[in-house]
Amino acid sequence: MTEVVFYIFAAIAVLSAALCILQRSPMVSALWLVSTMFSLAAIYVLLNAQFIAAIQVLVYAGAIMVLFLFVIMLLNLGDAGSDLRGPSTVAATLVIAGLLSVELLALTRYTPRRLANELSQWPTFTDPATVFVAGQVTQQESAARGVVGALAAPLFQVYLIPFEITSVLLLAAIVGAVVLAKRNV
Amino acid sequence: MLLGPALALSAILFSLGVAGVLLRRNAIVLFMCIELMLNAVNLSFVALAQLHGASGHVMVFFVMTVAAAEAAVGLAIIIGIFRHKQSIDLGNINLLRG
Numbered sequence: 001m002t003e004v005v006f007y008i009f010a011a012i013a014v015l016s017a018a019l020c021i022l023q024r025s026p027m028v029s030a031l032w033l034v035s036t037m038f039s040l041a042a043i044y045v046l047l048n049a050q051f052i053a054a055i056q057v058l059v060y061a062g063a064i065m066v067l068f069l070f071v072i073m074l075l076n077l078g079d080a081g082s083d084l085r086g087p088s089t090v091a092a093t094l095v096i097a098g099l100l101s102v103e104l105l106a107l108t109r110y111t112p113r114r115l116a117n118e119l120s121q122w123p124t125f126t127d128p129a130t131v132f133v134a135g136q137v138t139q140q141e142s143a144a145r146g147v148v149g150a151l152a153a154p155l156f157q158v159y160l161i162p163f164e165i166t167s168v169l170l171l172a173a174i175v176g177a178v179v180l181a182k183r184n185v
Numbered sequence: 186m187l188l189g190p191a192l193a194l195s196a197i198l199f200s201l202g203v204a205g206v207l208l209r210r211n212a213i214v215l216f217m218c219i220e221l222m223l224n225a226v227n228l229s230f231v232a233l234a235q236l237h238g239a240s241g242h243v244m245v246f247f248v249m250t251v252a253a254a255e256a257a258v259g260l261a262i263i264i265g266i267f268r269h270k271q272s273i274d275l276g277n278i279n280l281l282r283g
Contacts, residue, residue: 006187010194017198017221021205026213033217036198040224047191049231052245056227059249064220064256071260072213075267083210083274090208097204104196108189112236134238141239154239155246166250173254180261 006046013039024082026072030065037061048139050147191232198225212263212273216256223252 013036020032037060044053084090112132142150155163198221205218227245234241267273 003187003190006190010190013194014197014201017201020221021201021208021214021218026211026217029214029217033221036221037224040228043191043194043228044231047187047231047235049234049242049245052227052231052242055246055249059253060220060224064253067256067260068213068217071263074264075213075273077211077213077273083214084208085210093204093207096207097200100203101196101200104199105193108192108196112186112188132236134240135234135236138234138238151239151242155243158240159243162247166247169254170250173257177257177261180258181264 002046006043009039009042009046012036013043026077027069030068030072033068034061034065037065048142051151186235188232188235192229195225195229195232198222198228210275212266212275212278213260215275216259216263220252220256223248 016032016035016039020029020036023029023032037056041053041056041061044050044056085093116132138150141153145153202218202222202225205221206215209215209218227248230241230245230248263273266278270277
């Protein structure tokens with residue numbers, strides 16, 4: 001059942017992403033990208049990342065895409081002409097993207113079992129559950145303390161300093177955006 | 186577990202994002218394709234977090250923060266360019282060409 005739902009949402013995500021890069025109007029593109037992000041949020045739920053799914057809808061599909069739509073409406077880009085590059089670039093793009101996807105798809109042949117085999121010292125050792133203990137621990141943690149609790153502990157203990165540095169990054173982005181957008185640059 | 190299919194979906198979405206960046210000349214669509222690539226990377230982080238614990242979820246947090254900052258600054262730059270050129274077609278933006 002989980003797999004069927006996964007494949008349905010995966011198909012929606014790929015189709016929306018393809019339509020997003022092929023639509024002429026930036027507005028329609030942005031709406032297809034929102035559709036991709038919603039189906040990715042559904043996939044996050046299937047992958048046991050419920051809190052990340054909520055953040056995905058709030059931050060990506062909510063905040064960031066609203067920013068994009070605001071700028072598109074502000075610049076009045078509703079019906080621009082076709083902006084595809086020339087045929088030689090299209091051919092090169094197909095080759096590059098095809099090669100890249102083949103390379104990345106080849107990586108998915110690394111199943112957990114095979115990774116466990118290569119990571120463990122003993123070649124006969126085949127149980128992935130005993131090599132990847134951290135995933136099991138996280139699942140038990142989220143069963144015991146809730147989904148948010150399992151994420152809060154590493155975020156505010158192990159990754160506390162990166163988390164605080166993030167606030168400096170956001171402040172710099174706010175100041176930069178205000179300065180850039182206020183006057184002629 | 187759904188690890189392999191999720192990584193495959195991530196690979197396809199990333200390649201679509203790369204294709205969009207190479208294919209389009211509209212600066213805003215280009216930014217949206219970059220967001221698509223960041224989303225694909227997030228998906229592989231979440232998929233691998235099933236094996237490696239909650240660190241992957243924390244990384245997704247940081248990627249989202251960087252994406253938000255990048256979108257805010259990038260769109261401000263686009264607005265600045267539009268004021269100058271009345272266009273956001275990347276073919277017309279060649280200030281740095283020697």
